[in-house]
Amino acid sequence: MRLKKNIAISDSGFLFDPSTGESFTVNETAQEILKLLKEGKDYDEIAGHITSLYDIDRAGFERYYQDFLEMLNHYHLIDHAG
Amino acid sequence: MEKRTFEPPVIKRLNAGMPSKFGMTPRIEPMPEVEGLKVSELLKEFGSPLYVLSERTLRNTYRDAYQAFSTRYPKVQLAWSYKTNYLAAVCNAFHQEGAWAEVVSGFEYHKALKNGVPPQYIIFNGPSKTYEDLLLATRNGSLIHIDHFDELYMLLEVSDEAGTKPKVAIRVNMDTGIYPRWDRFGFNYDNGEAWEAINRIMLSGKMDLAGLHTHIGTYILTPQAYRIAASKLADLAVNTERKYGHVIRYIDMGGGFASKNTLKGAYVPGTDSAPSFDDYADAITGALVNSAIKPEHLPLLILETGRALIDDAGYLLGTVIANKRLASGRRALITDVGVNLLFTSFWYEHQIVPAENSSQHTEDTTIYGPLCMNIDVLRAAIDFPLLKKGDTFVIKRIGAYNMTQWLQFIEYRPNVLMIDTDGKPHIIRKREDLDYMTRQEVLPEHLKNAGL
Ligand SMILES: Cc1ncc(COP(=O)(O)O)c(C=O)c1O
Numbered sequence: 001m002r003l004k005k006n007i008a009i010s011d012s013g014f015l016f017d018p019s020t021g022e023s024f025t026v027n028e029t030a031q032e033i034l035k036l037l038k039e040g041k042d043y044d045e046i047a048g049h050i051t052s053l054y055d056i057d058r059a060g061f062e063r064y065y066q067d068f069l070e071m072l073n074h075y076h077l078i079d080h081a082g
Numbered sequence: 083m084e085k086r087t088f089e090p091p092v093i094k095r096l097n098a099g100m101p102s103k104f105g106m107t108p109r110i111e112p113m114p115e116v117e118g119l120k121v122s123e124l125l126k127e128f129g130s131p132l133y134v135l136s137e138r139t140l141r142n143t144y145r146d147a148y149q150a151f152s153t154r155y156p157k158v159q160l161a162w163s164y165k166t167n168y169l170a171a172v173c174n175a176f177h178q179e180g181a182w183a184e185v186v187s188g189f190e191y192h193k194a195l196k197n198g199v200p201p202q203y204i205i206f207n208g209p210s211k212t213y214e215d216l217l218l219a220t221r222n223g224s225l226i227h228i229d230h231f232d233e234l235y236m237l238l239e240v241s242d243e244a245g246t247k248p249k250v251a252i253r254v255n256m257d258t259g260i261y262p263r264w265d266r267f268g269f270n271y272d273n274g275e276a277w278e279a280i281n282r283i284m285l286s287g288k289m290d291l292a293g294l295h296t297h298i299g300t301y302i303l304t305p306q307a308y309r310i311a312a313s314k315l316a317d318l319a320v321n322t323e324r325k326y327g328h329v330i331r332y333i334d335m336g337g338g339f340a341s342k343n344t345l346k347g348a349y350v351p352g353t354d355s356a357p358s359f360d361d362y363a364d365a366i367t368g369a370l371v372n373s374a375i376k377p378e379h380l381p382l383l384i385l386e387t388g389r390a391l392i393d394d395a396g397y398l399l400g401t402v403i404a405n406k407r408l409a410s411g412r413r414a415l416i417t418d419v420g421v422n423l424l425f426t427s428f429w430y431e432h433q434i435v436p437a438e439n440s441s442q443h444t445e446d447t448t449i450y451g452p453l454c455m456n457i458d459v460l461r462a463a464i465d466f467p468l469l470k471k472g473d474t475f476v477i478k479r480i481g482a483y484n485m486t487q488w489l490q491f492i493e494y495r496p497n498v499l500m501i502d503t504d505g506k507p508h509i510i511r512k513r514e515d516l517d518y519m520t521r522q523e524v525l526p527e528h529l530k531n532a533g534l
Binding site: 015022023024025026027028029030032033050052053054055056060061064065067068070071072074075077 | 085086087088089090091092093094095096405407411441443
């Protein structure tokens with residue numbers, strides 16, 4: 001699972017996909033996850049990081065993570081080739 | 083290090099140049115308390131979902147309405163429209179404020195008597211009164227509002243049997259310039275039918291024509307329609323006095339004032355578009371005062387305001403059961419409040435807010451109830467913060483019609499709570515249980531057991 005390479009994420013929570021010209025807003029949690037995805041981290045590392053920062057356990061997090069990935073997929077922000 | 087509060091990750095596409103229907107998305111303010119009591123604690127103690135009524139709001143709204151009319155007109159009487167909410171505690175709060183009762187069935191009539199309303203203060207409306215209903219109401223001296231000629235003729239018989247004259251009004255329908263025109267109830271003004279009904283009553287000598295009644299519709303956004311309706315009733319009163327020397331003692335303008343809820347498909351929220359009690363009062367009292375009715379014979383003005391008196395006092399509290407992502411990518415929230423408890427979601431885009439402080443990140447969401455039915459949609463599309471399973475929310479302005487038109491379907495109906503003016507909660511209708519649900523069932527002997 002990789003984010004499309006050329007996607008730009010600003011510190012203020014804006015995301016831009018140059019291949020489609022579409023922009024998105026993300027909240028703080030999403031921003032953290034996107035940063036880790038961009039760095040090529042896998043689910044285990046991401047879950048470890050988030051659950052150490054926020055008051056949520058792994059089981060709880062997985063559910064929202066999956067949902068988030070579905071949305072990334074829905075917006076064509078995932079690189080399936082990789 | 084203390085951990086931060088987790089907020090589910092969200093990503094939202096920006097649609098430049100496509101503002102939402104209401105322009106900017108308004109900030110959604112959470113509602114942690116109702117009448118000073120914490121939503122989370124109310125739900126813990128009384129179960130979820132939970133209806134909550136504010137006695138303070140109910141009484142204040144009544145006083146506002148009464149004041150708007152009584153400062154403009156010498157004789158004003160409100161009659162609580164039972165069908166809007168006939169829980170006894172609600173009815174009696176209004177009766178204590180001075181409201182009479184307005185009922186439309188034998189059941190509602192008996193409920194008003196049971197609540198302790200003196201029968202001469204009960205207005206009996208509706209197209210389906212039985213002979214027995216009419217006989218009782220006649221003997222009791224209640225006000226009977228005749229809906230059609232068949233009822234008028236039945237009342238002549240009732241009058242003979244009772245040996246006393248029924249006190250009556252006729253219900254009148256008319257063109258007031260608005261759509262839909264409710265011509266199904268009562269006698270039509272514009273084609274002369276209402277005048278004909280008055281003549282039959284007067285010539286029969288068997289009834290006391292006490293008043294004239296109309297109810298032009300519900301959720302009427304144009305006060306002007308009431309001005310027209312009041313003028314037409316005033317004309318009938320003037321003509322009756324001129325022809326028979328008989329004075330019409332009251333004019334009943336029915337209900338129909340809009341509440342502050344937003345109708346489905348409306349472009350302006352109800353909080354901005356609903357006329358005030360003052361607007362309606364201006365129109366109605368202006369028409370009566372300026373009519374040809376003699377000043378010494380100005381009739382009592384009766385109002386049967388329903389939804390506008392109670393909508394704001396009612397809240398429905400609920401809990402999120404699950405989050406779903408629909409195949410279309412749309413977010414769906416499944417809650418424990420269904421259309422079985424919120425019948426008015428078929429008409430209104432109800433305001434729903436989280437109980438607790440939540441993220442300001444919102445997403446276009448569909449809010450569903452718990453029923454296994456496609457129709458079970460509370461809001462088809464609402465910009466809503468992300469709530470997690472177990473989070474609670476408040477639906478505002480649900481006091482009218484939901485506690486009477488609710489459907490007993492799939493789930494028990496929950497507790498109904500009234501918070502009194504000292505902030506003390508009282509259960510005014512207990513949550514249903516299996517015993518309640520099966521009490522009226524009768525099992526034939528051969529079906530007494532399942533036999534499996
Ligand atoms: C005869 C009559 N009076 C009063 C009402 C109350 O109407 P509303 O809730 O619109 O004020 C109704 C409602 O249908 C009605 O039929």
